[in-house]
Amino acid sequence: SQKIEQNSEALNIQEGKTATLTCNYTNYSPAYLQWYRQDPGRGPVFLLLIRENEKEKRKERLKVTFDTTLKQSLFHITASQPADSATYLCALEELAGRRALTFGSGTRLQVQP
Amino acid sequence: GAVVSQHPSRVICKSGTSVKIECRSLDFQATTMFWYRQFPKKSLMLMATSNEGSKATYEQGVEKDKFLINHASLTLSTLTVTSAHPEDSSFYICSARNPNLGRGISNYGYTFGSGTRLTVV
DSSP states (O other), X not given: OOOEEOOOSEEXXXXXXXXXXXXXXXXXXXXXXXXXXXXXXXXXXXXXXXXTTOSEEEETTEEEEEETTTTEEEEEESSOOGGGOEEEEEEEEESSTTOOEEEOOOEEEEEXX | OOOEEEEOSEEEEOTTOOEEEEEEESSSOOSEEEEEEEOTTSOEEEEEEEETTSOOEEOTTOOTXXXXXXXXXXXXXXXXXXXXXXXXXXXXXXXXXXXXXXXXXXXXXXXXXXXXXXXXX
């Protein structure tokens, strides 16, 4: 089974800077890698999905990379704002079987004004 | 599109009672829904996969008699925590896979309910 590691439990950055979050996984199987935002007491909200044959995906101030050789995804928020403060979850969806998501433990991002 | 409504958002119950949590897909049909639980500052752990018209598939270590799942229609899945105890206190979240995924429409991934905070006293 997959093991997902987000090696920063918390990240504090200054407003306007770029936040970079890391997600590493152990096993390999064809998968979609997804990033979610979770605010306290709420369910996760989908942000971006990247397929195994894609290197990079962008959406507004967000950018995700997927390196299947390193088994790693990087999630960037450029020009960060205090409203970006939340927990960000990395998740893998394997393309076989029940296709549920396996989540990392999350990185709590705090953007200081 | 692809909204999942979860109810109730918060419930407090006495030890030994049962609690039902509902998860509805509002504008799409979900043949499969997933139930997760989340402890404070921890990640989401998959409990079971709910399949419309058939038995749920439980993850290893999850008691099927404790956490009863019913998926009687294409838009409704329920999780009942039976004979709840304080250790069942947690944040329970359901999700469904966005039906538009893979059809060339923007990649919406999975849609999650807003979660249910269960406190057993």
